[in-house]
Amino acid sequence: METSGTLPGARLERDAWWQRAAPLAALALLVALPPLANACGQEFYIGFASRVLIMGLFATSLNLLVGTGGMVSLGHAAFFGCGAYVVGILATEWPGKGELALLAWPAAMAASAALALLIGAISLRTRGVYFIMITLAFAQMLFYVALTLKAYGGDDGMSLARRSTLPGIDLASDVSFYYVVLTLAAGSLLLSGRLAAARFGRVLLGIKDNEARMESLGYPVYRYKLTAFVISGAFAGLAGALMANQNSFFSPNMMHWEQSGIALVMVILGGLGNLWGGMAGAAVFLVLEEVLAAFTRHWAIGVGAILLAVVFFAPRGIAGLWAQRR
Amino acid sequence: MTVVLFVEQCLNGIQFGLMLFLLAAGLTLVFGVMDLINLAHGSLYMIGAYLTATLTAATGSFLLGLPLAVVATAVIGMALEAGLLRHLYRRDHLSQVLATFALIMIANEATRAIWGVQSLPLNVPDVLSGSVEVLPGVGYPAYRLLIIGVGTLVALALYVLVTRTRMGMLVRAGASNRDMATAMGTDIRRLFTLVFGIGAALCALAGAMLGPLLAVQVGMGENILILAFVVVVIGGIGSVRGAFVGALLVGIVDTFGRAFIPATLRAFAPPALADAAGPSLAAISIYLLMVMVLFWKPQGLFPARG
């Protein structure tokens, strides 16, 4: 266990000063972004940055599952979508109170966690490819359930009349919303790093390396995995709640398997098991999309080629490249 | 439900199942023998359909366009295997997912660039555009009967290939124990390329046969890919026999779900709810089937690996 090189928490302690400074620099840059964008007359990119952070949070939650716990899920969008639907349903059914962020967002996390407990309890009896497929199956089932929710737009999805409300902060403003997202994303990242570095994360990594050994050492493997699954689901739910707010819109497509696939791609692209992997993957993927789309209608070919290059030349993802440069 | 309707829906289910089998057979072999999760399998299906539409238009004959497209797709598949996918066999599944996802993006966009964003016309040949009386007074579309015929023939041919030939023996050995198969022969690389080519050809055949019924358009591969994966997992990874049984199961469950769940719901639920929930429940039935199979047999119905 101690020899495995991808302990994210452990790495931070041994990093050179400039690597320790990097997260702070990134944070400073992100904090400075809205005034910068405003100065250039490009408020649009504030919304875009929120989207990157939210997808980054979603990918980070998946990374905890895949990278640290070795549980490859292709149904993570179920929790993302669940979070969005909880926000949407509360706002529709309970105008006023249901729109309180302090109520709706934790509710979204709780609902997603409960859902994850249910799905995880069954899915974790399988492993490998079968685990991939069974998580996919559950997500697809939820996707079809969402289609039947006629009161919430059915196939079309539904617009939110307005964003959730926070006392003292006007979330309708893209700038304030961005800072709230940034705070939550940074907090989640910090928490995720702590979790991975703690005993819990080390046991998970051990299970990923050799499940049978951990079992024989007396660790309750199933319980550890299920706990990770639930935590990961809860954060995916938070990301979904934020995304519904960012777009003022939610739809069954948020639960579609392609959404799970993209999150998985972001994680692998960014760096499996690397604390920064999810964020880096989401940022690179979405920025690439945006930049290439400005040059060519056929930007997807460019993104595809870059993903292929990552597979062959940067097998540990982008964050992995960064770590190797020491 | 009348007997006639029941027979008709059975035929519909078998027709759909056989087409799924064509896709799943290649997928399960590549998965079982080479241990490659190939998400781009659906792209080969799409390429097969596009080539069929183009070559049919160029030659003026579906019967000429189809075999040409199948061969061309097989060649493309083998080139892809030799040039790129071969280097992924020893990589972990996640790298394979990323790489083949990238291939989907490239294939879809390249198809858009070459053929445009709109779907291509591909029609059922005139001779087959009518219907045939399968039971007294019951017409069934001739083209769908042809699909059933072709699907059955291909399934039989695959059965012979896998159980009666040296290549089939190697493939089975590969699916049950990869290291042993690798140790057995020097031409294992050629075998892999060949298996991949066959898988691609089957994809193209499915794309060509379904093209006139569905639509030749970008994205057609992804929708059916997930179903093919469901079939593979239900049948047991690496098992052609399992893929066959799984495909028919999925085809029939899907068809009967669509045919009878909404009607049944209407009998005891308010119509508005039944109309809304019916189609979704039908779609869910396939996934429920898979979860149930995995619960009961975690390795699928016919596990190839001991």
Added chain:
Amino acid sequence: MKKKLLWLALFAAVSLPAQAADKIKIGFISTLSGPGGVLGAAIRDGFNLALEHSGGKIGGLPVDVIIEDDQQKPDVAKQLADKLTKRDKVDFVTGVVFQNIMQAVEQPVFQAQIPLISANTGPSDLAGEKCNPLFYAVSWVSDSYSEASGRHMSDKGYKNVFVIAPNYPGGKDVVNGFKRYYKGGFAGEVYTKLGQLDYAVELSQLRAAKPDAVFFFLPGGMGVNFIKQYNQAGLGKEFPLVGTGWSFDQDTLAAVGEPTLGALNTAHWNIDLDNAANKKFVADFEKKYNRLPNEFASQGYDAAMLIDAAVRDVKGNVEDKAALRKALEAANFKSVRGAFKFNRNHFPIQNYYLRQVVKDDKGRLVNKTVATIFKDHPDAYVAECKM
């Protein structure tokens, strides 16, 4: 610091286009790829032809049309709407094909106080309780075509009709419109998954139900497949098929071919409508695109003409929102459907026709107008509009 560089590059790239005050910017969000792509392409082609007819200008001013593909995905459309309103700062938004896309687009566009011109979808809520001073539809309310179909099938004396439509809110709306005017009974009502392309299961059910006639609403590629498979199953000879004009537009006729011959359908426009604007439109469209236009193209054409007329009426001063609204409401343009008048909910009051697929003198399949079902027909929702 790769990320920082990217951001800097991004800012540099996007802050270049300067705001020219004497130029009209139109954001055109449409479905240009996937199964619904033909519809968006038709609207775009009609729109471009109108621009050509107005000398490449809108209201006498140079125009910049930013065309974006929403891929028929609401979340993508939402982001495009944000981009067009906040980054590109367009003066009008138009081009939306589908109702669920409109639903995602309307909020950001209304918030930015930009007029939204629908060249196709007409959601009933925007015609009724949620009607908006910024929203203008040159098309119809989405259940108007099926109202006409219902009236026709009732007049025809059908008593036992089989109905098939996709299972999404738009599909339900259309069937409700049908039921508003069709007074007979039903042999069956089937709702399919949106985007379904294989109808074997439903066709078997249809045959077993033995209806008098079939009414179907399956827009785009779904309808193409349905009609084809309907005939392959030999049902064309047994049960008459009635649909909305959307399933028998000129592009569908070309794609499906012979099986459509003789089919009846309902629409607010046709190539043979006898007015000068329409004759010019049909002739020039064929010359430019080498095919006959369909109703989607006609709506794209009218959308551009409406914007053109309004901008001319306010003398290019599109910032004067009140004047612009008046000008749009006045709709001083020659529509290809004949006289054009907005109701107070900004949806047109217009005729709906029964059309039949026939062969023209060149042997092409075209729609022929055979009857006027509704004359100066307002939609069913205008009473709920408080505007």
